[in-house]
Structures are given as structure tokens and as C-alpha cells.
Amino acid sequence: MTDSQPVRELPSKLVQLLRMLWRDKLACIAAAFLLLVICCALFGPMMLEDLATKQNLRGRNAPPFDFSKNWTFWLGGDALGRPLLARIIVAAGNTMMVAAGAVFCSLLIGTTLGMIAGYTSKLTSQIILRLADVIMSFPSLLLAVIVLYMLPASVGNLVIVLAITRIPVYLRTARAEVLEIRERMFVQAARVMGASTPRIIFRHILPLVFPTLITIATLDFAFVMLAESSLSFLGIGIQPPEITWGLMVAQGRSYLTSAWWLSFWPGLAIIFTTLSLNLLSNWMRVALDPQQRWRLEMSTQND
Amino acid sequence: MSLTLFAESPSIRTFLGKRAIASAISLVGLVILVFFLSRLTGDPTALYLPVDASQESREQFREIHGLNDPLPVQFARYMGDLLRLDFGMSIRRAEPALDSVLRGFKWTLQLALITMSLVTVMAIVVGSLAAFRVGGVFDRIATFCSLIAASAPDFWIAIVAIVVFSVNLGWVPTSGTGTVWHWILPVSVLFIRPFGLILQVVRGSMITALSSAYVKTARAKGVLDRPIIFVHALRNALLPVITVIGDQAAGLLNGAVIVETIFGFPGVGKVMIDAILQRDFAVVLAAVMVTAFAIFLMNLLIDILYAVLDPRIRY
Numbered sequence: 001m002t003d004s005q006p007v008r009e010l011p012s013k014l015v016q017l018l019r020m021l022w023r024d025k026l027a028c029i030a031a032a033f034l035l036l037v038i039c040c041a042l043f044g045p046m047m048l049e050d051l052a053t054k055q056n057l058r059g060r061n062a063p064p065f066d067f068s069k070n071w072t073f074w075l076g077g078d079a080l081g082r083p084l085l086a087r088i089i090v091a092a093g094n095t096m097m098v099a100a101g102a103v104f105c106s107l108l109i110g111t112t113l114g115m116i117a118g119y120t121s122k123l124t125s126q127i128i129l130r131l132a133d134v135i136m137s138f139p140s141l142l143l144a145v146i147v148l149y150m151l152p153a154s155v156g157n158l159v160i161v162l163a164i165t166r167i168p169v170y171l172r173t174a175r176a177e178v179l180e181i182r183e184r185m186f187v188q189a190a191r192v193m194g195a196s197t198p199r200i201i202f203r204h205i206l207p208l209v210f211p212t213l214i215t216i217a218t219l220d221f222a223f224v225m226l227a228e229s230s231l232s233f234l235g236i237g238i239q240p241p242e243i244t245w246g247l248m249v250a251q252g253r254s255y256l257t258s259a260w261w262l263s264f265w266p267g268l269a270i271i272f273t274t275l276s277l278n279l280l281s282n283w284m285r286v287a288l289d290p291q292q293r294w295r296l297e298m299s300t301q302n303d
Numbered sequence: 304m305s306l307t308l309f310a311e312s313p314s315i316r317t318f319l320g321k322r323a324i325a326s327a328i329s330l331v332g333l334v335i336l337v338f339f340l341s342r343l344t345g346d347p348t349a350l351y352l353p354v355d356a357s358q359e360s361r362e363q364f365r366e367i368h369g370l371n372d373p374l375p376v377q378f379a380r381y382m383g384d385l386l387r388l389d390f391g392m393s394i395r396r397a398e399p400a401l402d403s404v405l406r407g408f409k410w411t412l413q414l415a416l417i418t419m420s421l422v423t424v425m426a427i428v429v430g431s432l433a434a435f436r437v438g439g440v441f442d443r444i445a446t447f448c449s450l451i452a453a454s455a456p457d458f459w460i461a462i463v464a465i466v467v468f469s470v471n472l473g474w475v476p477t478s479g480t481g482t483v484w485h486w487i488l489p490v491s492v493l494f495i496r497p498f499g500l501i502l503q504v505v506r507g508s509m510i511t512a513l514s515s516a517y518v519k520t521a522r523a524k525g526v527l528d529r530p531i532i533f534v535h536a537l538r539n540a541l542l543p544v545i546t547v548i549g550d551q552a553a554g555l556l557n558g559a560v561i562v563e564t565i566f567g568f569p570g571v572g573k574v575m576i577d578a579i580l581q582r583d584f585a586v587v588l589a590a591v592m593v594t595a596f597a598i599f600l601m602n603l604l605i606d607i608l609y610a611v612l613d614p615r616i617r618y
Contacts, residue, residue: 033532046601130328137329137595139556142572146587149579226456230561233458234576249459267459274454282450 020287027283030276037273041096044089053241055080064261076261078252084261088269091243095270098159098237098244099225101222105163107217115201115209117171118178125175132168140165141227143231148236158237169220170213178210211288218281221272229270245270319603326599330592334385337591338378338584346370347394347582368394381588385428391585395578400585404593407574410480411563412597414570415555417486418493423548426498430505431532431540438508443503451501461492461565478567489566493559497551503545505540512540541612550604553598 020117021028056077064076064084117128135143144161151157168222181187188201231237231247238244240251245266252262347370348361365371369380384391390401433445469477469489475484512518513536521535560572567573571590578586 083365120352133325134329134332137326137598138333139553139594139598140589142556142560142575142594145576146337146579146591147340147558149576150343191606222454229456230458234561234564246456246458249462253462256462257470260466263459263462266465270456270459271451271454274456275451278450278454 016286017287021283024283026279030279033272033276034280036091037276038096040089040092042093045093048086048090051083051086053082055082063259064265075265076259078248078262082090084265087243087248088245088266091245091248091266092269093272094155094227094238094242095228095244095246098155098162098228099221102160102162102166102224104229105159106166106220107170107213109163110167111174111206111209111213113167114171114174115178115205118175119182119197119205120202128171129175132171135165136168141230144227144231145234145236148231153236153239155238155242158228158231162227165227166220166224169216173212174209177212178205181205181208192264211284215281215284215288218277218284222277222281225270225274225277254273309556318606322603323608326595330595330599331618333591333595334588335378335383337588338381339374341579341582341584341587342374342377347584351394353613368392386425390589393578393583395581395586400583400589401593403574403586404577404589406573407569407590408597409591410568411556411559411570411572414486414489414493414553414559414562416492417503418555419497419548419552421490422494422497422501422551425506426501427537427544430502431509431537433502434506434509434513435528435532442506446506449499449502449506452495453501453503455495457492457496458565460495460559461488461562464488464492478565480568485566487560491560491567492562495556497555500551501544505544508540508543509536512536515539538612542609545605545608545612549601552601554599556594 021031027297064074075088078084078087113128117125146166147161148157151161178201187200187204190204195204228237228244229249232244232246233250235250238247240247249263249270252259252264252266255262314582346365347368347549348364352361352364362371369377372380373542381391389574390399392398393400393403396403429445433439433442436442465477465488475487475553476482508533520533521531526535556572559570562568563570563572564576567593571594571616575587575590576589577583
């Protein structure tokens, strides 16, 4: 029966996902914007570093929208006459790097610990959960403030502190999912067939947990970015001459009444990036969930 | 309501006991971390005595504040005092550390209470109405606004608000406390992010509740829209909302640090930061413990609220 009817070749997973993304215009714009930010973060520091640090005291606090000047001055100049647009592009590098580093570390450590806690003995699980409780018993940003005031400020320390405060999120999610999945038939089948514990965890359980974790990570990226900006704003995150968006807002604070654009543009960059991350994460929650994906696929077929 | 019965049942007592022990362990971990980390910042003597202070007076200063002993001894003494609820003395203000902290905490608590009540009421009303007509104009506007609100960095909103409303329009004072007007900006800035996040949860949870069978039954009986939303569906949709409200209330202390710094608000966040800068260790530790204790109490309150709202939940 199946021989006579050739099965229609389904496009690959990635193409399917991209098509779904194309249908949702808001998510698509968000993804495009994030791509732009990532490009800025990757190539900006290399290409515009000199431009962004070159002082030009004649252009001190140059007002924005002066299109007669070089394009880097379209958003105005800062207190030392450095072009704001170029600085925002270069600052994207540090902002993204800190957030990506922190999210990656917490995702990796949190997931590993969570899966161990979900799959092994009660004692190990209890110890891991109590550790998470210690971190969760206190507001994360406040803890970061205390620790960063006491440790010397550096990019590495900032990433470590932010990563540690976010570990419990992944840990708890991974554990909860593993607890449910480990009781399912296919895991028992794998166990009966003699698969080792690492193999069961990484080959059978992880692929099911991963979409949820990636969605959380996207959302968390926005959170970590805001946290890093806040810390840099308070003066205990990234130190000058390095720049991030949060630090730029802080530096512009003293010129608020005379040159609003110094703080305004970097803040806008933060809002747009976090907004895009939120939009994309909302879309991913549906797209990566096999039980809800039909909502997006339906519209694909109807059009 | 079976609330009295609930409070006396033995299971709730073991539950409370377990929670208290788990929290105590967390608290001790936190204290150890902050105690030893804060000692790493350096010697308060260098900060409080003049540069040309004699060696004897330095020794005397250390002796008075118990900084001469090795760290483990200092720690043991601190923990011993703590058991007698003695939080040590503030070096800076020469008063019990707990007094400095509680003075600041009073302000933060007021700020948090006002903000959270506003957020809760607004988010529930707007979220429920948005969920009632999913995809409608109101829903779309509310959803988009909530996304923007959840994405906004509060320090940026705070300084932009100062420029617009205090400097340019002159409606409200830029910083400090005193009149009602001083509260408007800090509360509004703190309001934004929790509002966006809670609104999203209310909407999602209400959509689920409104599509359930009992709501359809109520509608078929001819119950009006408003009672359906706010009586039938809301109570069932409230559980996940309360979880997020608890999270956000604790997170409000995060935002409070920034808002208090920008608006010169004498809350616990500012007390804590000043104490760290002045190496006033006892105050830092007291602030950490008071905050953690407040969060513990709040989480407990939320667990009890669960059981009150949903009679199926028993501990």
C-alpha cells in the first residue's frame, strides 16, 4: 500500500523551523534584530575599535541627527567627542560576551547538576538541591552586588558571579523534567537493554529536556543582560576603558540635563535587545514544544 | 473556611518545621559566604583612623572591634553572638547593626508593599480582561506593552523619568523622601518590570481557566461576563500567578538597590551598599540576614495562601 503512494519528502528540520519563523512576523523581526546585534558584537570591536575610542574634543556632546557629519556621529558624540553609534556597536561585543558566557556556564552546570539530581540517589539529590536553595534564598542581583564589591572587578568575575546566581533556574527545571521522563517506557526499555546511566541521561533524556532549557536560556539571556547592565551602571561590573551598554548609560548620567542622548541610545539598545529575546523566547516556547507546534504548522499549511 | 483547622493540623507543623530547618541551613551558608568574603575587602582600621594614627591607637581600634583575633575565632564569636540575637555593632554609627538595617528596611518594605499591591491589582485586572478576548485589540496592546515593560532596564527608566518629569516638567522632586510626591517616581519605576511579567502569567493562566468546562457551564447558565471572569475563572487561575508574585516581590529587592541609589532613598539596599563601601561588616551581615529572613517569611505566606485558595492542597 505504501509502495504505490510515494511519501512526500519532508523538508529538513531546520528548513521547517525557519519557515515557521517566517510566518510569525514579530518573532522574525526579533530574530533578524538579534542577528544584527550578534554581527555587531562579533565584528564591531574589530572594525570600529579605533573610531570608537578616538577623542575629538571639538565634537564634545555633539547633538544627534546631524547628517552632515560622518555616519558614526548620527546619534551624536559623547563627553569626549567619541561617536556614540560606533561606541554602541563596539559595546555590543562586551555586553553580549558577558551575557553569553554567563548563560552558557549556568546552562551547562545547572543542567548537569539537575540531571544528576534527578537521576541518582536521594542523598546526592538533596545536597544539590540544598545548594540551589542557598543561592535562591537571596535576591540574585543583591548577592552579585555584595560579591562584586568584595572581589576585584573583572570580566571573568562578573561572568562567574552572574552564572552562579542563575544556576538554580536550570537545575530545578532539568531535575523536574528528568523526574518525569525517567519513569517513561522508553527509558525503562533502554535500562532493560543494559544502557549505562550516562548513556540514558545524555542520549535518551537530554534531547527531550533540551528544548525547554533552550527556551529558558533565551529568556535568561535577557535577564542576565539586564543584570550586567545594572551592575555596570552601579560601577561594579565592567570597568572603563572597556565599555558595555549599561556603563554607557552610567557615564551619560552626569550630562542628563544638557545631553540626554548620551544615556538614551545605549538604553534603547538594551531595551530592543531584551525585547527581541523575549519575543523570540515566546515563539520558541511554542515552536520547540511538540505538543503545541501544530499552532504554528497549521498556519503554514493554510496559507 | 477551614483555616483554623488547617493551622492546627500536625502536618502543617512538620511542614513548617522542615521549611524552617531548610531555610536556616541556607541562611548559615549565606552568612559564611558573606562573612569571609567581606573580610577580604581589607582592614576597616585604614578607613576609620587618620593616616598618621599611631600604632597603639590602631591596635586599640582593632582590639575594640574584635579584629585582632584569627578569622575562625572571629567567626565563632560572631555565630555565638548571633544565637543570642546580637548582630554586633556598626563601626560607622556606633549603634547596634540591627538598628541601622531595620531603619532602612522600614523604607524598603513600604516601597515594596505599595508597589506590589499596585502591580497585583493592575496586572490581574488588565490580564483577565486581555484573556477574555484573546487576539482582540485590547489583548494585543496589553501583550505588547507587557513585553516592553518586562524588557526595560529599570535604571534607564529611572534616569529618563528624572529628566522628563523632574527636570523638564518639574512635576515631582528628583530624589529624597518627605512628601507623597517623592514616592511617585520610585514606585512607578519599580512598578514596570513586575507588572509586565505578572501580566503575562495572569493572561496565560486565565486563557486556560476560561476555556475549561466549568466556565462553559457557567456561561450556558447565563452568568454575566464579569462574574465569570473575576469569580469563576480568576480563583482557579490564581495559583501560578501567586508563585510569580512571590518571585517578583523578592526580586523587587533587586530593583530596589538601583532605584534607591538613583533616587537617594534611604532603604536597605542603600544601607547595604554604604556598609560595604565603609567596611562596616556587621551591618552588611545584618542586612543580608534581615533580607533573607523577610524572603523566608514571604515564601511561607505564599505556601499558606496556596492552601487557602486551593482546598485540595494540604501539607
